[in-house]
Amino acid sequence: MRQILNTGDGGYEVLKVEEVADPTPQNNELLIDVRAAGINFADILARKGTYQDAPPKPCVMGYEVSGVVEAIGSDIDPDWRGREVIATTRFKGQAEKVVVAPSQVFEKPDSLSFEQAAALPVNYITAWVLIEVMGSLQPYESILIHNAGGGVGLAALEVARHIGATTYGTASPGKHEFLLEKGLDHPIDYRNNDWYEEVMEMTEGRGLELIIDPLGGKEWKRSYKALRSTGRLGMFGVSSASDSSGGFTAKLKLLATVFKMPFFHPVPLIDKNRGVFGVNVGHLWHEQEKARHWVQQLLQGVEDGWLSPHVDETFTFDEVADAHRYIEERRNIGKVVLVP
Structure with a gap:
């Protein structure tokens, strides 16, 4: 699979797309084939070296994805396989495939595109x-x-x-x-x-x-x-x-x-x-029960029609530097999303 690697502190040149082996889900995990990944200001600060919560570099950033469940661990309900989902990720989201726990996964509403879904969490x-x-x-x-x-x-x-x-x-x-x-x-x-x-x-x-x-x-x-x-x-x-x-x-x-x-x-x-x-x-990863409640309320907003994420622009993984620049120049209205 391909992933966006943040190789060090600096400008756009530190962002690289690399090929690595596909991850394998453990017994209690799901493997998602990513169709869209969110990009946030935290990712930009991490690139510059001013985001204290970023993992050690080189690293793969990304807090949110949407996609299709491709594989599951032995402890996961088989019905998950093939579902269109939204997932929160504690980094490593800006990749073609991610492994997550069930507590981080939500069914994607049919009314949302994959790009809109990745703009939600x-x-x-x-x-x-x-x-x-x-x-x-x-x-x-x-x-x-x-x-x-x-x-x-x-x-x-x-x-x-x-x-x-x-x-x-x-x-x-x-x-x-x-x-x-x-x-x-x-x-x-x-x-x-x-x-x-x-x-x-x-x-x-x-x-x-x-x-x-x-x-x-x-x-x-x-x-x-x-x-x-x-x-x-x-x-x-x-x-x-x-x-x-x-x-x-x-x-x-x-x-x-x-x-x-x-x-x-x-x-x-x-x-x-x-x-x-x-x-x-x-800093709310330890509050999974609360977070699931909040997301369920937001998904209810999608169903009720008052919530509809606006995606301003999408960039391919190879265009990730352009995505960073687009946000830094404050050109976006709403969300910017990366697509593999």
């Missing part, structure tokens, strides 16, 4: 935990979605609209028409305007109940400042630390971003009736 679990599980967004409240045109951003927009909340979202001007069509109530041009001033003007100085922020650094301070009473700030990334060069320069920029992050003291949180929390789905 990471982005939608992240959005669901940010908004429904920890953010507790209510229909009478409002939410600001930073990077609303990204993969998590679009997923969050669908979840927030399903709840019935008023939605605000930052995005470059070229994405506003699409986001309005997707139901965003208030698009904000963060490139040409100050998003904080725009939000405060739109809300007549009150602020918002929930803000989900993948930017990091000083932007977390501004997002916290934009909260209304009983407001919550959900932090889930540090995209402002991104540097296309990778290596030492990228690590230096990450360090500078960390120094700009706020410290939240309990007393001001109490006095202002605000809350802050963080989400990292890569």
